[in-house]
Amino acid sequence: MDEFAEANRLNWDNRAEIHSTDTTGTYRIATVLDGGSSLHTLEAGEIGDIVGKDIVHLQCHIGLDTISLKHLGAKSVTGLDFSPKAIAAARDFAERAGTEARFVEASVYDAPEALGETYDMAFVTWGAINWLDEISRWARAVAAVLRPGGRLYLLEGHPAMNQMYPDRNPLTVELDWRTPPDRPLVWDDPQTYTGDARPLTQVRHYEWIHPLSDVVNALIGAGLTIDFLNEHDIVVWQAFSFLVEAGEDQFALPEGQPRVPLSFSIGATRRG
Numbered sequence: 001m002d003e004f005a006e007a008n009r010l011n012w013d014n015r016a017e018i019h020s021t022d023t024t025g026t027y028r029i030a031t032v033l034d035g036g037s038s039l040h041t042l043e044a045g046e047i048g049d050i051v052g053k054d055i056v057h058l059q060c061h062i063g064l065d066t067i068s069l070k071h072l073g074a075k076s077v078t079g080l081d082f083s084p085k086a087i088a089a090a091r092d093f094a095e096r097a098g099t100e101a102r103f104v105e106a107s108v109y110d111a112p113e114a115l116g117e118t119y120d121m122a123f124v125t126w127g128a129i130n131w132l133d134e135i136s137r138w139a140r141a142v143a144a145v146l147r148p149g150g151r152l153y154l155l156e157g158h159p160a161m162n163q164m165y166p167d168r169n170p171l172t173v174e175l176d177w178r179t180p181p182d183r184p185l186v187w188d189d190p191q192t193y194t195g196d197a198r199p200l201t202q203v204r205h206y207e208w209i210h211p212l213s214d215v216v217n218a219l220i221g222a223g224l225t226i227d228f229l230n231e232h233d234i235v236v237w238q239a240f241s242f243l244v245e246a247g248e249d250q251f252a253l254p255e256g257q258p259r260v261p262l263s264f265s266i267g268a269t270r271r272g
């Protein structure tokens with residue numbers, strides 16, 4: 001693992017400890033332990049038919065969405081993440097929920113070998129590809145874990161939103177639209193994004209902005225056909241402090257501000 005990935009893994013181990021004992025409500029732990037779902041309205045409405053499907057959740061974090069997919073009717077669910085603390089928390093949640101789920105600790109780049117099987121669907125949402133330096137390598141890993149005809153559902157913060165510096169009002173473009181693999185954005189956040197007051201001890205982390213065209217072309221190049229590409233003027237967390245609530249678990253720019261896309265989703269199918 002290179003120095004950027006290793007720093008990110010330590011940062012995610014730290015966040016996993018805080019998120020798995022979350023009291024802010026961000027992770028909907030009680031709902032999932034009760035047999036419910038932590039999926040937001042947006043992804044729940046876009047994922048399509050998952051009943052009876054074998055699903056892999058890449059970068060599954062503490063596994064709550066993975067377990068939720070099983071509660072929503074998937075035949076089997078497997079979560080993969082490179083953080084051992086996140087995987088340990090995910091296994092613990094599955095046991096407490098009484099839900100069958102497999103969790104694998106590995107880099108997403110190594111997913112095909114680490115998982116050793118293929119799936120009807122890969123589910124990737126909210127804060128996954130921004131941790132990756134090479135989007136084409138990620139797309140090849142996604143294609144390799146899908147069966148022919150298998151689908152990817154990807155939902156992410158929009159790269160245009162990620163170019164805006166946090167909390168400058170009005171929005172100001174301050175970051176390049178494409179981050180070079182060897183020159184990531186460097187952040188030192190003292191706390192995690194849930195609003196939890198507990199400090200992070202591993203603050204340094206690295207991220208990359210991938211233009212939409214790079215993501216789409218990487219998927220096409222890896223052997224997937226794009227079924228849809230949607231852009232949304234909502235996001236599910238308060239990405240900027242001046243966003244306003246816009247429906248259940250959704251935030252949007254306030255009236256009077258020019259609208260920019262805040263998130264995007266892609267449905268894609270592996271060619272046979």
Ligand SMILES: C[S@@+](CC[C@H](N)C(=O)[O-])C[C@H]1O[C@@H](n2cnc3c(N)ncnc32)[C@H](O)[C@@H]1O
Binds near residue numbers: 065086
């Ligand atoms: C924001 S979380 C994703 C949240 C997820 N949507 C969920 O269901 O909670 C990002 C996750 O990506 C994982 N991650 C980051 N880089 C990774 C990599 N190279 N390989 C595998 N997992 C990675 C982190 O450990 C973290 O759990």
